[in-house]
Amino acid sequence: MRTAPGAARPVTPASILAARLEDLLGRAAGTPLEDDLRAARDLAVGLDPYVESMTSAESADLAALARATAAYDWRDAAGSLEQEMLSGHVEGRFLAMLAHAMRARRVLEVGMFTGYSALALAEALPDDGSVVALEIDPEVAAFAREQFAGSTAGRRIDVRVGPAGETLSALAGEAFDLVFIDADKAGYADYLETILTTGLLAPGGLVCVDNTLMQGQPWAGPDTENGRAIAAFNADVAADPRLEQVVVPLRDGITLIRVLP
Numbered sequence: 001m002r003t004a005p006g007a008a009r010p011v012t013p014a015s016i017l018a019a020r021l022e023d024l025l026g027r028a029a030g031t032p033l034e035d036d037l038r039a040a041r042d043l044a045v046g047l048d049p050y051v052e053s054m055t056s057a058e059s060a061d062l063a064a065l066a067r068a069t070a071a072y073d074w075r076d077a078a079g080s081l082e083q084e085m086l087s088g089h090v091e092g093r094f095l096a097m098l099a100h101a102m103r104a105r106r107v108l109e110v111g112m113f114t115g116y117s118a119l120a121l122a123e124a125l126p127d128d129g130s131v132v133a134l135e136i137d138p139e140v141a142a143f144a145r146e147q148f149a150g151s152t153a154g155r156r157i158d159v160r161v162g163p164a165g166e167t168l169s170a171l172a173g174e175a176f177d178l179v180f181i182d183a184d185k186a187g188y189a190d191y192l193e194t195i196l197t198t199g200l201l202a203p204g205g206l207v208c209v210d211n212t213l214m215q216g217q218p219w220a221g222p223d224t225e226n227g228r229a230i231a232a233f234n235a236d237v238a239a240d241p242r243l244e245q246v247v248v249p250l251r252d253g254i255t256l257i258r259v260l261p
């Protein structure tokens, strides 16, 4: 279901919970549960705004990119693109913080959409750093390139258009300090395996994988294709003796993965 410009729907476990509690509170008006439900609603509804307000602000370039993405009518776009795909302020700051902490120079993104996370990462790199951003959809890649052209750090982003399975193979021989996987969920397992086994991850490098909570579907349903893909991916990573990982419950979940020495 693609929303009208500006009217984003809840797509994270916390925002879905908040919307459900809001609905329950409306239905419980005048009952003995009303006060307790209001307290639960306030806790859930206030979480994201509080986290946002206590996180360093996004750059003017990122704010403009987010505004342009929200203003665009994705109902006309091919495929299943929608404004809710954009990672946004807090996740962008989180990725940038990781890039800074690691002193990353080379970053790889699998699944760029309109370029929010690519630009957030590019802003965190030194002048000679670069982000290689993979995207299958040529129209959204053109949208992102336009945004990058009007930004300060956009020149550090190298966009490669095509199916990630193919563009990853073409990158063989290059090594990246930080890899962000955020494309089709059914492809995650293959992307991670390719990255781990073809030298794309530099020694000491980190892989970040987005949407690993998938709106709560792996533990609370409903049963969807994406939910099943993420549940299987998470279980495989958890059982992989080569890896150490932590699932960070930020937005829709980000798993950080490193290869054990």
Ligand SMILES: C[S@@+](CC[C@H](N)C(=O)[O-])C[C@H]1O[C@@H](n2cnc3c(N)ncnc32)[C@H](O)[C@@H]1O
Binding pocket: 081, 085, 086, 087, 088, 110, 111, 112, 113, 114, 115, 116, 117, 118, 134, 135, 136, 137, 140, 162, 163, 164, 165, 182, 183, 184, 187
């Ligand atoms: C969740 S969005 C990425 C959001 C982006 N990282 C951000 O933070 O704003 C997923 C993107 O992956 C792209 N994608 C889906 N399947 C792909 C594939 N096989 N190869 C490359 N990109 C793919 C989609 O077109 C979409 O733009």
